[in-house]
Amino acid sequence: MKNTRIFSLLALLLAFVFSTAVMAQEQKQKASPAATATGKIGDATVTVNYSSPSVKGRTIWGDLVPYGKVWRSGANEATTVTFDKAVMVEGKPLAAGTYSFYTIPAEDKWTVIFNKTAKQWGTQYDEKQDALRVTVSPTKAKAMNERLKYDVTSDGLLLSWENLAVPVKITTAKK
Structure with missing residues (x-):
């Protein structure tokens, strides 16, 4: 009788440990987790909805993110990027x-693109759909930003990643 109780308790404990380990693995953070700035x-x-990659010791500008390419x-x-007003x-x-939000980075000037096709995989860009x-x-x-991040400030949008910041001046449209 005692052996059966001990065996049952051991089996229950092992099941608990195993299920906890499985849940921890499932909750492991994605390489580029979803983020929102509003x-x-x-x-x-x-409101900006994006996935936030990490630097992970890589050379970002001009390498992982090439210059001169969308x-x-x-x-x-x-x-x-969603605007509730013009x-x-x-x-x-x-x-x-x-709008989907794309850029064409360069060392000294960036082209910022607002594209009319919002729901798409990030590599399906079509220039004909550009709104602006x-x-x-x-x-x-x-400061160094390990993860890509966006901020909405009173002056506009700010994209920050690694040691670079890209400000985009935005104001409310005049009526």
Whole structure:
């Protein structure tokens, strides 16, 4: 009788340990986890949905993210930016809506692209669907960012990764 109880307790303990290990593996963070940045620019609410890759000791600019080529500005699905009101991006009008967000990095100037096809895999970019293209200047980041991140500030969007920051000036559109 005692042996049966001990065996039952041991079996229960082993089942608990095994199930805990399996759940921990399932909850392991993805290589490029989904992230969201949201905030107000004037009276417009802006939301950025993206996947956030890590530097992991790699050379990012000009290597992992090549210069002169369209980049999905995140990982996995295309990064999207949603505006609930019309805005001005670097002085150019952009209607309210959800856009995929791409860039063409260069050492001193970046092309920022808002594309009308929001729901797509990040590598399926079609230039014919561009709603707006603007040029911005990257800057040195205030601190090293291991993970790609977006911030919505009162001045616009800020993409930060590794030692680089890419500000995109956005204001509320004039009526």
